Amino acid sequence: MDQFKDWKGNFDRFFGQEFWGGFEGMMKPSIPAVNMYQYDNELLCFVNIPGMDHPKNVDVLVDHATLTLKGKIEINNRGGHQIKSEIADGTFERSIDLPYPVRHDKIEATYRHGLLVIQLHRHIPNSSRQKPITIRHLEDE
Known part of the structure; x- marks a missing residue:
């Protein structure tokens, strides 16, 4: 999991914070x-x-x-924690x-x-x- 954070941090520094916002529409189904x-x-x-x-x-x-x-x-x-x-x-x-x-x-x-x-x-x-x-x-x- 730490590797993902490092990888994401590198992308954030290189592309900026808005980089991930562009993927939101593609990842969510209509x-x-x-x-x-x-x-x-x-x-x-x-x-x-x-x-x-x-x-x-x-x-x-x-x-x-x-x-x-x-x-x-x-x-x-009804109250359960969604996993x-x-x-x-x-x-x-x-x-x-x-x-x-x-x-x-x-x-x-x-x-x-x-x-x-x-x-x-x-x-x-x-x-x-x-x-x-x-x-x-x-x-x-």
Whole structure:
């Protein structure tokens, strides 16, 4: 253990104290963990949220081509001293870029056994909404 302190001290002197701060984001996993699958006009998102009592404890927000997840993962340990920590917990807010804009009126979400499944559908602009523009011919006026 003393060798690690010496090694870290040498890095601190050479790179400065801020050197270690750059690694913090790389070492911490993104929470919650997400798997996303793309189909032609559909996205299926699997979100790992262990320990959630009720799905009302997480907010799922969709804005154009961004999915945002907010909530809290709570693991109740009831007083013991933690000696290993591999399951990320605590409050989270994560925004995920989607490969295309999605519909706001057709979103389904289910939660079962610690897995939140979100089904999104591609927004396909309705070409019938296009209105032709009348061009005034100035020579006729």
